[in-house]
Amino acid sequence: MLNFVNGAPFAPGRARYFDHDTDPREGTGKIFVRIIPQGIDAPILAQLDTGAAWSVLNAEIAEELGLLNGDGEPTRLSTRRGSISGRLESATFRIVAEEGRSLEVEAIVFVSPEWTEQTFLGYAGLLERIRFGVDPQANDFYFGGYDGA
Amino acid sequence: MGAAARAAASHARSLSQMLPVAQQEAAIRARVLPPGVLTIAPGRAHFAPGSLLASTTPAAGDHLTARAPVDAPAPSTELRRPDFVSRVAAIRDLIRSEQISTARRMLGPLAVGAFEEAAMMRLRRALATPIVRSSARQDADRTRAYEWLRQRGHQHRGQWVAVGEDGLIAAAPTLKGLREQLRVLTPAQQPLIHKL
Numbered sequence: 001m002l003n004f005v006n007g008a009p010f011a012p013g014r015a016r017y018f019d020h021d022t023d024p025r026e027g028t029g030k031i032f033v034r035i036i037p038q039g040i041d042a043p044i045l046a047q048l049d050t051g052a053a054w055s056v057l058n059a060e061i062a063e064e065l066g067l068l069n070g071d072g073e074p075t076r077l078s079t080r081r082g083s084i085s086g087r088l089e090s091a092t093f094r095i096v097a098e099e100g101r102s103l104e105v106e107a108i109v110f111v112s113p114e115w116t117e118q119t120f121l122g123y124a125g126l127l128e129r130i131r132f133g134v135d136p137q138a139n140d141f142y143f144g145g146y147d148g149a
Numbered sequence: 150m151g152a153a154a155r156a157a158a159s160h161a162r163s164l165s166q167m168l169p170v171a172q173q174e175a176a177i178r179a180r181v182l183p184p185g186v187l188t189i190a191p192g193r194a195h196f197a198p199g200s201l202l203a204s205t206t207p208a209a210g211d212h213l214t215a216r217a218p219v220d221a222p223a224p225s226t227e228l229r230r231p232d233f234v235s236r237v238a239a240i241r242d243l244i245r246s247e248q249i250s251t252a253r254r255m256l257g258p259l260a261v262g263a264f265e266e267a268a269m270m271r272l273r274r275a276l277a278t279p280i281v282r283s284s285a286r287q288d289a290d291r292t293r294a295y296e297w298l299r300q301r302g303h304q305h306r307g308q309w310v311a312v313g314e315d316g317l318i319a320a321a322p323t324l325k326g327l328r329e330q331l332r333v334l335t336p337a338q339q340p341l342i343h344k345l
Contacts, residue, residue, distance in 0.1 A: 018295045022302040022345045042339040043288055053247035060324035073275035075244050088275035096288035106280040124249040129279045145281035
């Protein structure tokens, strides 16, 4: 898919991303990629946010996955809606490819009953182990793990 | 960051060179791609003729698809309980202030089983790096579902929607309600789910 010149894979998966935020308060395009959380088994859209310290699951998704009553590390997260309390929990999901290889990720995510906004994919516990590139003309998201994953 | 966290972070920096996870991160981040390194297979069109990506071809010995655990040295009696409690508090401060790498470095040298085992397990789990595996399972082209969301999504603001290639399949105010509808409707293909 996306390779180094020597042929080694950089990002063996590709999927079209959605770039339109239906929230009228948001004036700029976003990158929503598709993930399939284990336990929901249907693709949902999650916003890519390399500036976010952690991935944050929408509270209803977290509830469906049974993560709101977990025993993960309690902490607080600073968000655009202010500081919210929650926990850092393990979650497994697939970043889905339309072409090439998908990625199964056992990630660490922040969950909180207070977070009713979109699901975000952040750096620590997730993106830090994923290679990715974006083609904004084609709305293509290229991605892969290390060692050819 | 609190004073305790600052002091402990300084100490952690001096310890960081001991830690494989820190070495891995440093090794990964230090490498800079030379120009012209990425191509799009199979046509070999240039995707990024020049790049400052902080990565390159995996070096022999890289095993970064596996969760790189925050190191857990053998139990030690050298750290006294007040020091331990202070260190754990500092790590939590660092997590709250989003200084994850520093928190990992500080957690690494703390012995498992010394004190507060449950708290230590939670911290180690929270600060573990992700496990990533390749999968052959693919999703369908969702271009038409995206188009529906773009054109019609505003009509369902605040709702959860399930969208197939022929448009809206179901909408509900809650995800639970939407999934209940989908269990009854049993669409041939898993629809795309989104909260508008």
